[in-house]
Amino acid sequence: MINADDVRRIALSLPETVEKEAWSMPTFRVAGKMFLTVPDDETSIAVRCPRHERTELIAAEPEKFWVPPHEASSAWVRVRLAALEDLQELRDIVEDSWRQAAPDRLLDAQAEA
Numbered sequence: 001m002i003n004a005d006d007v008r009r010i011a012l013s014l015p016e017t018v019e020k021e022a023w024s025m026p027t028f029r030v031a032g033k034m035f036l037t038v039p040d041d042e043t044s045i046a047v048r049c050p051r052h053e054r055t056e057l058i059a060a061e062p063e064k065f066w067v068p069p070h071e072a073s074s075a076w077v078r079v080r081l082a083a084l085e086d087l088q089e090l091r092d093i094v095e096d097s098w099r100q101a102a103p104d105r106l107l108d109a110q111a112e113a
Contacts, residue, residue, distance in 0.1 A: 002081045002090055004042040010091050011036055014098045015106050033101035036094060042081075047097035049077040 004026075011017055011028040020027050028036040037046045049057065054077045057065040064083040067076070084090050099107060 002084050002087065004038050004081075006087060006090060007036070007038055007045055007081070007094065010087075010094045011098070014095065015102070017098065030098055030102045030106065035097040035101035039078075044078045044080050045094075046071070046076050046078050047093055048075060048100040049097070050100075051075055 008019065008026065008028075012019065014030065017028055017030050020029055022034075022037075025040055026038045027034050035048050039046065054065070054067065054075070057077060058067065061083075064080055066078050066080075067074075068078065071078075079093055081090070084093075
């Protein structure tokens with residue numbers, strides 16, 4: 001089963017990612033911009049997601065994606081770890097969120113790798 005240790009390992013494998021505690025939970029940042037949080041119970045993660053894409057994700061897979069009421073106006077979505085198919089799906093989600101926060105110089109370097 002996918003857990004918070006898997007999330008941490010994948011997040012920290014991305015260029016210039018740092019872990020920083022905020023709001024009593026682990027958050028992950030690139031170039032000072034947060035792209036991932038692991039809420040208290042560690043059964044889900046929150047990642048960056050444009051609101052128009054978020055609506056589609058939730059409609060297509062409501063067992064996997066949702067937004068708590070207090071985050072409704074944000075560009076974030078929650079992901080239930082137990083609903084993910086495998087570590088590759090987790091990696092894809094984390095990397096997509098990282099790309100939304102990473103500066104162009106890192107994106108260019110990642111594309112070349």
